[in-house]
Amino acid sequence: MRQQNSDLPRQEFGxxxxxxxxxxxxxxNEARRIVPCLEAAATSLKGRGGIVLAVNKSADETVARARAWFEASGATGMILNEQSPPPGRGVGRARRQAVAACAHRLVPGAVIMTTDADSRVAGDWVDANLAELTRADLVCGAVLPDAEEFAKLPAxxxxxxxxxxxxxxxxxxxxxxxxxVPHDPEPTHLNAAGASLAFTTDVYRDTGGISDFETGEDRAFVLAAxxxxxxxxxxxxAHVITTCRLNGRTSGGMAGALRARITEADPFVDELLEPAxxxxxxxxxxxxxxxxxxxxxxxxxxLAQMEESTAELARSRLRLxxxxxxxxxxxxxxxxxEPVAERKSA
Structure with a gap:
């Protein structure tokens, strides 16, 4: 896979x-959650590859705690640390840097998976993604709120x-x-979150990779694919458990949506929902x-032509x-x- 090499300060382990x-x-700034995140990823990975942690403009002990965990656990992976990213570049840039940094370690046909530092992947997350990739090229997993944290939020x-x-x-x-859709049967969902994506290197190369967006890089990547x-x-x-905090590391996202449901009289709903x-x-x-x-x-x-030429499909954000x-x-x-006949996969 041809990717621009990452020139960030890097430490490799394992x-x-x-x-x-x-x-x-x-x-x-995920010092409190980074070790549980890494432990869950390593458990699910079962030694079949490595973990790339791309730390972006962090001011706490995220790097130190991650380094200590890698050294103590013997897990294979690397830590990137970018202290001064260009303005307007955030999580998308970090994801892109992570893929670039490990490109030279990947075998032909390797699979890239993404999650977030405030999330914990399920024990069978890697297995589930690999199983789903036998009939698809990109897997959008389910992102579930941490039940204990969710219970503490306002009713x-x-x-x-x-x-x-x-x-x-x-x-x-x-x-x-x-x-x-033959390759996306029930049970399914509409989510496309960087907290749980899995894709082949062919998909990543063909789409040009994850964009350097501050937010929305995940849905943009899936749409491009x-x-x-x-x-x-x-x-x-393929699912992950994620935090229910109200102050996230970026504007919007899950934290922003939760906060809006508390503070706004008539909050916006998911951007994928449209009038009947x-x-x-x-x-x-x-x-x-x-x-x-x-x-x-x-x-x-x-599909792209349909979107561009059909005025009735122009999107406008709905409120509650x-x-x-x-x-x-x-x-x-x-x-x-009336149901329509399903076209069989080739």
Whole structure:
């Protein structure tokens, strides 16, 4: 895989063997959570590769604690430490630097996985991702809140989340009925978070890699892969547990969404949710395109053209109050839908 070499200060640990799997983790001021994160990743990895920790503008003991853990555990991996990244570059840059730093260690056909420093991957996370990659090229895992931390949050978060969850589930049901995807069967979801991604080196090279965005680099990467015709799997099996803190390391993200549900009278909901009419139209058009296209690249190109040329699909962010109005409309529309025939994978 051709990647720009990382010239950041680097420390390497463990064996010098080649890696079949690389687990990459960006971190900033995560001294309290970094050791549990690394331990979970190592447990799931089972010696099949290495961990790359890309520390970005950190002012606490993240690096020191990570170094002590690597030395004590004997785990294979490396630590990058960039103290002065260019303005406007954050987690996306850290992820990109992590991949570049370990490119020379990867065997042909290696798999790259990403998670976050405030998350703990499941014990079977690596196994689940590898299993899903037998029928897909990029796996978006499920990100679950830490139950103990979530229980301590104000009750209003849970109450408001119920409505969004119902609308999300109905959106998925619409897509499954109008645009069933052979490589992304139920149970599935809509999330595409850097806290749990897994992809082949071919996908990474073909898309140009993860962009240096301060936020949103994960969804942008997944969208680019879909547009290039790669098979995207939204897996409920590959999952991570993540913190429920209200002050995150970047603007927005899970912390920002949780905070908004407490402090705002009418917060925005997930950007992937759309009005009922738009939800139906998008799924219907995507399904029609998928059934007539001969391969993934043709589908990706047609999908991009559909987005650009269909004014009715222009996205506008919904608020919680919008869901109160749209949920019964979407439910009624869904009840009238007839399922379409699913196109078999080639």
């Amino acid at each position: 064996t010098a063997s080649a890696w079949a799997v690389a687990v990459t983790i960006p971190a900033r 209003t978060i849970g109450r408001r989340g119920v409505l969004e969850g119902e609308y999300m589930a109905l959106t998925l049901a619409v897509r499954q009925r109008l645009d069933p 879909e547009r290039r015709g790669w098979r995207i799997r939204h897996s409920a099996r 009419v738009q939800t139906i139209l998008r799924a219907r058009m995507q399904g029609s395109i998928r059934r007539r296209c001969n391969d993934g690249l043709e589908f990706g190109e047609a 109050s919008d869901l109160h109005r749209e949920l019964p409309l979407l439910a009624a529309a869904f009840a009238e839908l």
